[in-house]
Amino acid sequence: MTAERNRRALVLQAEGDRQANITRAEGEKQAAVTRAEGDKQSAILQAEGAAQARLRAAEAESEAITRISQAIGTGDPAQYLITTRYIESLRDMTRSNNSKVIFMPIETSAMLSSVGAIKEVFSQTGEKSGETPPPPPKPRQLPT
DSSP states (O other): HHHHHHHHHHHHHHHHHHHHHHHHHHHHHHHHHHHHHHHHHHHHHHHHHHHHHHHHHHHHHHHHHHHHHHHHSSSSSSHHHHHHHHHHHHHHHTTTTOOTOOOOOOSSHHHHHHHHHHHHHHHHHHHHTTTTOOOOOOOOOOOO
């Protein structure tokens, strides 16, 4: 009789442990699902906030371009926008640690003036370092 009571107690204890493990696992599962849903909602809200910020920045820039265009009176707002983006890009490129960056403007006429300016820079660097630039090569007659 004592053995039977001990056996029943062990069975009840095992059943209680099993049920406790099941309940604990279900709780952990529900906690993981709740965390995942919270992360999802957080990501959605952050994306919506970033989208609204970009929209407001675009609206503000549009308003600024419109006001500038009205103040100037004539001119293409698109050209203004392209020019400002171009200047911003040049500014960002000059922040590079690479000192061998040469900027080439969009327009051909400006490009030719840039080539002249580059030539002048190179001739000035030769003068500053104490070196004289080598003379241009003499034309030679090729044998026929």
